[in-house]
Amino acid sequence: MHPMLNIAVRAARKAGNFIARNYEIPGSVETSQKSINNIDRDSERLIIEVIQKSYPQHSIFSKESGKIAGEDKDIQWIIDPLDGTINFIKRLPHFSVSIAVRTKGHTTVAVVYDPMRNELFTAVRGQGTQLNGYRLRGSTTRNLVGAILSTGFPCKSKQHAPAYINALAKLFMQYADFRYSGSAALDLAYVAAGRTDGYFEIALKPWNFTAGELLVREAGGLVTDFTGGHDFISSGNIVAGNPRVVKSMLFSIRDELSERLKL
Missing domain, CATH: 3.30.540.10 (Fructose-1,6-Bisphosphatase, subunit A, domain 1)
Structure with missing residues (x-):
């Protein structure tokens, strides 16, 4: 070890x-x-x-x-x-x-x-x-139809609530189902385990996601910010899942993002 x-x-x-x-x-x-x-x-x-x-x-x-x-x-x-x-x-x-x-x-x-x-x-x-x-190994789900996504509400960043709710609705209309557990670290661990297919959340702190981010990547998944980049370390805005699911999530939410969430 x-x-x-x-x-x-x-x-x-x-x-x-x-x-x-x-x-x-x-x-x-x-x-x-x-x-x-x-x-x-x-x-x-x-x-x-x-x-x-x-x-x-x-x-x-x-x-x-x-x-x-x-x-x-x-x-x-x-x-x-x-x-x-x-x-x-x-x-x-x-x-x-x-x-x-x-x-x-x-x-x-x-x-x-x-x-x-x-x-x-x-x-x-x-x-x-x-x-x-x-x-x-993470899930092999190919798209959002029937996918199970986990998320966390931005309770401490309510200025992002309209954009978040719109993004959530857009993903829901793509026939995705949702779970909200209250632990970002376990949400990411469950993505790594294939128990859920994807995850997104706004304004996390580094201690919430740093370990989980490596779990996802080493299980074959992808972790990005809301624009597909790698600024989630500083922004705390995270999308995670297998590459196909992440691509579908990013495509679905991109028109719902506020300018602040694109930074």
């Missing part, structure tokens, strides 16, 4: 077990903002401790702590300690730990761990995607 993947798996499992224990203890989950932040922070602390024990010189970019500079600026760990926080709070058992490693601007290692189902999605650049040790 790739040495950094080994550490990422160890960190994800440790944090995932902590999250699962807190989910399963009656009365341990409260809906206050303070308790939400505590779960996120404690999970993140466990992950960072594991990483820094083996790689103290590496940089870290995490949801709660922001950027932690290390001596080695070429390697950066990107962490979402609990992707799907609202699901966790509402006791909907669909959330994940997401960890990625970027080396000189390229995502090289990815882990997305679902502690409730004990599903560990992993990828190493150039070595494919796996689920619990078994190789994954």
Whole structure:
């Protein structure tokens, strides 16, 4: 196993077990903002401790702590300690730990761990995607007819709501069906596993999608921004799926995009 993947798996499992224990203890989950932040922070602390024990010189970019500079600026760990926080709070058992490693601007290692189902999605650049040790390939759906697409509503970017709703309607009219799970990392992992055929979302943060993006690509899929380019790293606007589905999605939504979503 790739040495950094080994550490990422160890960190994800440790944090995932902590999250699962807190989910399963009656009365341990409260809906206050303070308790939400505590779960996120404690999970993140466990992950960072594991990483820094083996790689103290590496940089870290995490949801709660922001950027932690290390001596080695070429390697950066990107962490979402609990992707799907609202699901966790509402006791909907669909959330994940997401960890990625970027080396000189390229995502090289990815882990997305679902502690409730004990599903560990992993990828190493150039070595494919796996689920619990078994190789994954994305779907072979050829067009949007009968395709299952996942998405997330831009709740924190409501200025994009009209364009998003129009794009959603356009895809729906192409006979696509939709799922909304509340965890971007698992949405992308499911695309990699062929459980869904495509995915799109607006204004994600790097910790939401960096690991999932590598899972999709290493499973034979394609990840682009809304214009078919590669600016999703900065914009957070993502379309993912197998190449045929992505092409069909981009073609369908291109006339519905606002000028801001084309940047």
